[in-house]
Amino acid sequence: MMIIASDPLLSSDIGFSVVAIMLLKVVIAFALLMVSVMLVIWFERKIVADMHNRVGPSLAGPWGILQTLADGIKLFFKEDLLPERADRVVFRLAPYLSLVPAFLSFAIVPIGGDFTNGGDGTVSIFGHRTLLQVADPPVGILLFLALSSIAVYGVMLAGWSSGSKYPLLGSVRASAQMISYEAALGLSMATVFLFSGTLSTSGIVSGQATWNWNLVSTGFIPFIIFVIAGTAELNRPPFDLVEAEQELVGGFHTEYSSIRFALFFLAEFMNMITMSAIAVTLFLGGPNGPILIKQIAWVWPILWFFLKVMAFLFTFVWLRATLPRLRYDQLMDLGWKLLIPASLGWFLLIAALNIGEDRGWSTFLIVPIGLIVLSLAALLLNGAIKKAKDSSLHAADLSEISEGVDQ
Amino acid sequence: MTSQYLPVIALLVLAVLFAAISFVVSRLLAPRSPNDRKQAPYECGIIPAEEDPNERFPVRFYLVAMIFIVFDIEIIFFYPWALSHRSLGLFGLVAVVIFALAVFESFIYLIGKGALEWGPNKQVKPKDSVVSLTRNTSNTIRRVGVRKVGQEGRDLPNQSVENKEVSS
Amino acid sequence: METVVFLISAAVILSGALGVIFSKNPVHSALFMVQTLFGVAVLFVLLEATFLAAIQVIVYAGAIVILFVFVITLLGVDRAEDLKVEPISGQRPLAVVLGASIFGIILTVLIVAVGGPTGEQVANTPIGDASDNTKILGEALFSTHVFSVELTALLLTVAVVGAVVLSTRPTKPLISTLDKQQNDNLEDELEEKGEE
Numbered sequence: 054m055m056i057i058a059s060d061p062l063l064s065s066d067i068g069f070s071v072v073a074i075m076l077l078k079v080v081i082a083f084a085l086l087m088v089s090v091m092l093v094i095w096f097e098r099k100i101v102a103d104m105h106n107r108v109g110p111s112l113a114g115p116w117g118i119l120q121t122l123a124d125g126i127k128l129f130f131k132e133d134l135l136p137e138r139a140d141r142v143v144f145r146l147a148p149y150l151s152l153v154p155a156f157l158s159f160a161i162v163p164i165g166g167d168f169t170n171g172g173d174g175t176v177s178i179f180g181h182r183t184l185l186q187v188a189d190p191p192v193g194i195l196l197f198l199a200l201s202s203i204a205v206y207g208v209m210l211a212g213w214s215s216g217s218k219y220p221l222l223g224s225v226r227a228s229a230q231m232i233s234y235e236a237a238l239g240l241s242m243a244t245v246f247l248f249s250g251t252l253s254t255s256g257i258v259s260g261q262a263t264w265n266w267n268l269v270s271t272g273f274i275p276f277i278i279f280v281i282a283g284t285a286e287l288n289r290p291p292f293d294l295v296e297a298e299q300e301l302v303g304g305f306h307t308e309y310s311s312i313r314f315a316l317f318f319l320a321e322f323m324n325m326i327t328m329s330a331i332a333v334t335l336f337l338g339g340p341n342g343p344i345l346i347k348q349i350a351w352v353w354p355i356l357w358f359f360l361k362v363m364a365f366l367f368t369f370v371w372l373r374a375t376l377p378r379l380r381y382d383q384l385m386d387l388g389w390k391l392l393i394p395a396s397l398g399w400f401l402l403i404a405a406l407n408i409g410e411d412r413g414w415s416t417f418l419i420v421p422i423g424l425i426v427l428s429l430a431a432l433l434l435n436g437a438i439k440k441a442k443d444s445s446l447h448a449a450d451l452s453e454i455s456e457g458v459d460q
Numbered sequence: 461m462t463s464q465y466l467p468v469i470a471l472l473v474l475a476v477l478f479a480a481i482s483f484v485v486s487r488l489l490a491p492r493s494p495n496d497r498k499q500a501p502y503e504c505g506i507i508p509a510e511e512d513p514n515e516r517f518p519v520r521f522y523l524v525a526m527i528f529i530v531f532d533i534e535i536i537f538f539y540p541w542a543l544s545h546r547s548l549g550l551f552g553l554v555a556v557v558i559f560a561l562a563v564f565e566s567f568i569y570l571i572g573k574g575a576l577e578w579g580p581n582k583q584v585k586p587k588d589s590v591v592s593l594t595r596n597t598s599n600t601i602r603r604v605g606v607r608k609v610g611q612e613g614r615d616l617p618n619q620s621v622e623n624k625e626v627s628s
Numbered sequence: 629m630e631t632v633v634f635l636i637s638a639a640v641i642l643s644g645a646l647g648v649i650f651s652k653n654p655v656h657s658a659l660f661m662v663q664t665l666f667g668v669a670v671l672f673v674l675l676e677a678t679f680l681a682a683i684q685v686i687v688y689a690g691a692i693v694i695l696f697v698f699v700i701t702l703l704g705v706d707r708a709e710d711l712k713v714e715p716i717s718g719q720r721p722l723a724v725v726l727g728a729s730i731f732g733i734i735l736t737v738l739i740v741a742v743g744g745p746t747g748e749q750v751a752n753t754p755i756g757d758a759s760d761n762t763k764i765l766g767e768a769l770f771s772t773h774v775f776s777v778e779l780t781a782l783l784l785t786v787a788v789v790g791a792v793v794l795s796t797r798p799t800k801p802l803i804s805t806l807d808k809q810q811n812d813n814l815e816d817e818l819e820e821k822g823e824e
Contacts, residue, residue, distance in 0.1 A: 063463045079470045083478075129486050137499040143655065149479055156475035160468050188467040191761060195539070195682035196468075199669075202690025206662065209694070213655065213701045217501030225702065229521050232528040232694060239535040246542035252679075252762055307502050312486035316479055382578035385524075389576050393531065394567070400538065401560060404545055408553050411546055430564065437572035444574055465673060517702040519795045525695040526791040530784045532691045536683050537777060540766025552770040555777065562781035566788035573792050 062183035074178055082187045086159055090322045094121040097370045104374040125315060133311035138216030147214060148309070148316040151207030154200035155323040160187035161196055161254045162330040165340050165355035168262040174255055174340075176351055184255055185340075185355070193254040194246075197331060198239060201286065204324070205231050208295070211317070212305035223304030226381065227288060227295035233388040234292075237282040240396035241275040244403055245335050258339035268336040274399045276336045278392050280368075283328045285388065287321070289369055291376035292384060329365035330358075337361050394434055398427045497602075506600045523575050527567075534563045633674055641667035654700045658693055665689045679762040 062071060095110060095118055102109025110117030135144060165185035166174035175182040190196055205228050212224020245267050249257040261267055268276050285292040296304030306317045333339055342357030344350050379387070402423045409419040500507075541548070541556050548555075570576060640663060647660030665688045672681035769777055 060464060060467075063466060067463060067466075075467050076470060079467050079474060082471065083474050129482075129489050130491075131486075132491050132493065132498075133486060134494060134498050136501055137496075138501055140653070140655070143659070146659075149476065152479050153472060153475045156478075157468060157471055160471050187471060188464060190464050190468070190678060192678045192682045195679070195686065199682050199685035199690065202686055202694075203662075205690065205694060206659075206697075209697060209701075210655075210659075213697075215501070218503060221701075225517060225521060228694065228698070229524050232691070233524060235690075236528060236531040236535065239532070240538070243535060243538045243542050246539060247545060250543055250546075250763070252539070252543070302502065302504070311490055312482050316482065385576060385578045389527075390571065394564075397560060397564070400542075401557060404542070404556070405553060407546060408549060412550065433568055434571065437568045440572050441574035441577045521702055522695070522698055523791060523795055525691075525698045527788065529687070529691040529695060530788055532687055533780070533784060536687060537769070537780070540679070540762050541770055542766075543763040544766035544770070547767060548770050551774075555770050555774045558778055559781045562778070562785050566785040570788055570792055575792050575795070 060184050060186075060189045062181055070179060071181060074181055074183060077178075078183070078187055082159060083156070085164075086156065086323055086326065089326055090319055091121040091125075092118070093322050093326060093366055096366065097373075100367065100370045101374050104371075128312055128315040131311040133313065134308075136215055136217060136308045139308065140214040140216065143210050143214035144308075145313075147207050147211035148313045148320075149207075150210065151204060151320040152316045152323075154204040154207070155320040155327065158197045158200040159323065159327045159330065161189070161193040162186055162327065162334060163189075163255050163258050163339055164330070164358050165351065166255075167344065167350060167354055168255075168259040168339075168341055169344065174259060186254065189253055189255050192252045194242060194252050194257070194331075194335075197327075198235070198242075201231075201235065201324075204320075205235075207317075207320070208305050211309065215305075215308035217308050219302045220305050220307045223295050223301045223307065226301075227305055230288070230292065230295065230384060230388075231286055233385060234282040234285040234392070237278055237388055237392035237396055238286055240393060240400060241278040241282065242335060244271045244275040244396070244400045247271075247400070247404055247407060254334050254339075258334060258341065261338040262341055264338075264341075266336065266338040266341075271336070271403060272399070275396060276332075278396045278399075279332060279336065280365075282388070282392055283332060284369065284372065285384070287325055287328055287369075289325065290373040291378050293378060294381055294384060297378060325366065325369060326362070329362045329369070332365055333358065333361040390434070390438055394431070398430060402427060507602060520575065520578065523570075527570060527576070530563065530566070534560070630674060633670065637667045637670040637674070640664075640670070655697060658697045658700060661696070662689045662693050665693070677761070679765055 062074060098120070099109045099117070110120035113119040113123040135141065163174065163184060163186040166176055168174040175184055177183075208231065209224050209228040212220040212222075212227070215221070245257065246252065248267055248270050249260045251257065251260075257267075288295040295301075296306075301307070306314055309317060340354035340358040342353060344353045346353075405423055406416065406419055409416065537559065538556070541552060545552055545556075644660045644662075644664035644667060648657045648664065651657045651660060665684060669681040669684040672678070672684060
């Protein structure tokens with residue numbers, strides 16, 4: 054198997070036609086993101102409406118499909134307010150810090166290209182071979198992680214610079230939540246790299262060309278952790294404490310109005326699409342799938358990719374309509390005391406299995422030993438959690454008693 | 461190799477341009493008539509308290525950021541190892557397990573100390589400190605259309621009496 | 629093209645560094661620091677050290693400066709600090725002397741040691757194929773430099789312990805003095821009730 058890990062388009066001499074194709078790809082990715090955000094917002098509202106037994110958007114365009122566009126245009130005509138206690142520079146900067154990483158992180162996602170039967174996933178445009186992704190740097194996935202860590206600043210500074218209570222509370226919650234789940238996200242990805250042997254997204258996809266999706270080879274657990282941590286990273290329900298309306302009004306963007314609010318909204322949904330696309334790339338084989346009609350071979354990978362992404366988007370909406378919001382301590386406990394240790398343990402177990410396989414150890418020996426070690430670690434962790442809980446419960450008991458006496 | 465990043469820069473420029481142009485268009489189209497009430501920090505119609513909103517926060521938030529650094533660095537060490545773990549073999553596995561154990565041990569310590577405990581609050585506070593005597597319904601609720609209530613709207617007790625009379 | 633990228637990122641780095649020092653608001657300083665770190669990441673990309681570039685952003689901008697911003701915004705240090713107060717006496721003149729001497733050393737090294745900067749790329753970079761960079765780094769880290777890696781783990785452990793010790797109240801007197809008083813009163817009351 055050949056891992057190219059770089060776009061052949063840009064490896065050759067860069068002439069006019071190469072630059073033209075590159076710009077074309079960039080513009081297509083940009084337009085694709087904008088249009089899909091428009092449709093995804095409509096999709097979410099419509100699906101949630103169906104699940105609530107409502108009609109949902111129905112007036113703008115057929116089935117209300119243009120509702121998002123109408124909302125967007127409306128927001129252009131709304132007054133843009135700057136709160137009096139705001140930090141003017143940072144208040145203006147924050148939407149950029151949210152939007153730009155959202156755009157950029159989509160650049161590494163391969164949305165098509167045939168990787169099966171020894172194909173390298175490239176397509177030919179005007180005599181130049183290129184990958185169907187905007188950029189394929191050798192550290193692809195790390196670029197995604199780096200951008201998502203920049204996006205934390207957008208949320209954090211938006212809340213801080215507003216100079217108001219609710220946004221500040223919202224942004225503190227949001228940034229603590231995002232960094233907590235970023236660790237779980239990163240650890241669950243590490244298990245994928247055990248199998249792919251590369252950080253480049255096209256390399257990861259071509260490693261899954263023969264139906265050997267990482268979903269199965271990493272043993273489902275990292276995938277589940279990735280989806281949970283991804284949902285939390287996106288601040289989507291049931292992890293949407295960031296904008297818990299009942300307590301925080303709108304969360305970090307309470308003070309934002311007009312187009313600045315629209316950009317935060319846009320970034321949020323773009324991140325949702327990108328997170329789905331990254332999950333598909335890492336675990337579900339990206340655009341890999343059967344080529345049914347040979348004449349239009351290039352269509353199938355794109356179709357499979359979009360179907361897989363759609364499944365994720367539907368799941369996100371479904372979660373929103375189904376699950377109640379977590380409490381903040383539950384959120385933190387889930388992230389730190391379950392997901393991070395579980396993904397760490399699973400990573401080491403899978404790595405040990407891989408090395409054992411190379412050295413010809415018996416799998417029947419490694420698995421029980423690994424499980425015993427892991428359960429010992431889990432017991433230790435459980436003991437620590439119990440100890441912490443007990444000491445805080447002790448304090449809570451005391452407060453109950455004193456309240457009882459007051460009455 | 462650096463040329464691989466050209467499209468990323470192109471997309472960056474496009475994204476920044478998009479945001480900037482949106483701002484300009486909105487500035488041209490949107491009305492601009494700011495006043496004190498619109499620009500006041502949003503507090504559900506209540507006149508904001510005089511104190512600085514940047515009050516202190518629980519130290520746990522700081523601890524979470526601190527622990528995140530530790531885990532982030534651990535993950536960053538895992539990535540290169542994950543890519544080369546097959547060629548490193550047993551030696552690399554043992555090295556990583558020792559590394560992970562050291563970090564796990566500090567994690568256990570941290571949790572055992574209750575540093576990541578977000579549950580019921582430990583503090584037992586006297587009840588009456590919750591109610592502030594200087595902030596009550598008569599000087600915090602903004603009655604739109606009755607009379608102008610400025611930032612300092614402290615001269616309102618009379619009005620609340622009037623309201624009581626009306627209601628009774 | 630490389631010269632252009634270098635010049636731009638150098639300008640970004642230097643303006644960021646100056647911004648860190650000269651901005652009045654600590655949050656702005658932190659933001660300028662992110663700008664500097666980003667510029668350094670671009671320089672790493674230019675040197676084809678792509679993994680380093682990525683972790684420069686992930687660890688420094690994404691974790692360490694986030695911690696700074698947390699401390700600044702959450703602990704309420706962001707009110708304008710009084711420059712007249714010197715936290716440690718003699719700190720400022722010492723800082724000037726140290727800064728000047730480090731600058732002098734770097735300048736001397738640059739001019740004397742290699743016969744001045746030539747601007748040419750070092751012949752043996754990058755290590756291997758640029759796409760394989762991370763793999764080779766992993767092989768080097770966990771074989772030749774494995775001791776340093778384990779020491780890092782130790783350092784991280786110490787950091788965690790330090791953070792916990794500094795930020796949590798001692799566990800022994802679980803009930804703070806105020807609570808203890810209440811508790812004593814409570815016990816008295818309970819006793820009285822019992823007597824009744």
